[in-house]
Amino acid sequence: MSYRVLITDHPAATIEVERAVFDAAGVDIVVAESTDPEALAALAVDVDAIATCFAKVTAAVLDNAPRCRTVARFGVGVDNIDVARASELGIVVTNVPVYCIDEVADHTLMLLLALARRLVPFAVDTAAGHWNRGLAPVPIRLRGKTFGIVGAGAIGSALIPRVTALGMTVLTLDRHGVDIEGATAVSSLDELLVAADVVSLHLPLTTATHHLIGARELDLMKPTALLLNTSRGGLIDTAALTAALSEGRLGGAGLDVTEPEPLAADHRLREMPGVVxxxxxxxSSDGSMADLSRIAAEHVLDVFAGRRPTSIVNAEVLSSAALRAAELA
Structure with a gap:
């Protein structure tokens, strides 16, 4: 039997890696030219799987895909996929939580160092031909400061040795509530926010975590504290963050993700000296992109072959009478 996979969008510049995996298995590829939900719904009619990066795989798209057995995410978070509807329809949803652990941990560390050393204003001003040591506030000494990790999963845990190497004390808040080597677990978000000089977010975006950091939480933080987010923009109330920074109630923010994304070209966060x-x-890295494309494609083939993928988001679907795939062993 010949299978067809709809690729809505992809993380790398090309689909060479995915194509090699699917070609070797005799699987046909349909590449969407638009991520508009109506266009995707039309393409989904006769495909056996959907592979997606940032495109919205809505209930309407899934409802229009009667043969679809699985939706594979090129990435970790699945907030762009209607997982609940997929489960109702018996569709297995997979993600790739292991492909960029070092990259995101390194990027988070970079944001921390850029903020602490006032890198951006100094670098931009120096590149413009100036030599002004008094351009920005005095850099921050990190040794002896407290680094708070909200979500001590793979990426959060990878940050622990990185920041302890800087001489920082690490606190973690995680659903498991246990100490990790090099860190001390706290029992509540409020406790972490009050104690930390740096707060770093490493959580999925769900209804429970949406705007986890809002006006009340920002008021609990030290006025000199730094806030880092390399997870999902919706974890932070952007308006509340903008106000706190504008009013000097927060020391700075390093953001790889925002809500909305991207921010408007004239948004105030783009111009604030305490924001990176x-x-x-x-x-992203040369290695992580190849890993991501390959693993996501292999997850699709696993479902086709009746094998259990290494990461299933909606594992409860495996025992559902609606399951479209063969039993996954």
């Missing part, structure tokens, strides 16, 4: 923004590329 990057365009949602913490996940």
């Amino acid at each position: 923004l990057t365009p949602h590329y913490a996940f």
Whole structure:
């Protein structure tokens, strides 16, 4: 039987890696020219799987894909996929939580160092031909400061040795609530926010975590504290963050993700000297992109072959009477 996979969009510049995986298995590829949900719904009619990066795989797209057995995410978060509807329809949803652990941890560390050393204003001003040591506030000494990690999963845990190497003390808040080597677990978000000099977010975006950091939480933080987010923009209330920074109630922010994304060209966060923004590329490197494309494509083939992929988001679907795939062993 010949299978067809719809690729809505992809993380790398080309689909050479995915194509090699699918060609070797005799699987046909349909590449969308538009990520408009109506266009995707039309293409989904006769495909057996959907592979997606940032495109919205809505209930309407899934409802229009009667043969679809699986939706594979090129990435970790699945907030662009209607997972609940996929589960109702018996569609297996996969993601790739292991492909960019070092990259995101390194990027988070870079944002921290850029903020602490006032890198951006100094670098921009020096490149413009100036030599002004008094341009920005005095840099921050990190040794002896407290680094708070909200979400001590793979990426959060990878940050621990990185920041302890700087001489920082690490606190973690995680659903498991256990100490990790090099860090001390706290019992509540409020406790972490009050104690930390730096707060770094490493959580998926869900209804429970949406605007986890809002006006109340920002008021709990030290006025000199730094806030880092390399997970999902919706974890932070952007309006509340903008106000806190504008009013001097927060020391700075390093953001690879924002809500909305991208920010408007004239948004105040783009111009604030205490803010470092990057365009949602913490996940990217020459190695991580190849890993991501290959693993996501292999997850699709696993479902076709009746094998259990290494990461299933909606594992409860495996015991559902609606499951479209063969039993996954």
